[in-house]
Amino acid sequence: MKTLFETAAKGRKRMTQTCTEPCPIERGMRIIGGKWKGSILWHLQDGPVRFNDLARQLGGASKKMVTQRLKEMEEIGLVKREVLSTRPVAVAYEITEFGRSSLCVLEQLKEWAEANAL
DSSP states (O other): OOOEEEEOGGGOEEEESOOSSOOHHHHHHHHHOSTTHHHHHHHHTTSOEEHHHHHHHTTTSOHHHHHHHHHHHHHHTSEEEEEEEETTEEEEEEEOHHHHTTHHHHHHHHHHHHHTTO
16 A cells, blocks of 8 residues: 555645555565565575585675575475484475566666666
8 A cells, every 4th residue: 555645734745555564565574575585585595505506606605694594484385394314414495386486576686786787
């Protein structure tokens, strides 16, 4: 819902139809926003990636940060985790259909950032 403004007495503006809950943009940003989430989804789009390979692809992210984000994303349903072997432990992550549905938004964001030299 879009917030509307009315002009009240003495030229004062008054808001009507204000949001009482987070708008769809804010809800979406809570899902795919946040440091490294978009990059993680981007790197998983071509298939499952082992944890250490993913952490290396994310350059500036610590393994602890990558672990935290992957846990959050798994709880939301953006990625799924698969244990490949137990000795030594090897884990791979794969994007879910829900996560894949965000890729068009991330592609547009990437194009916007490149077009504006960000």
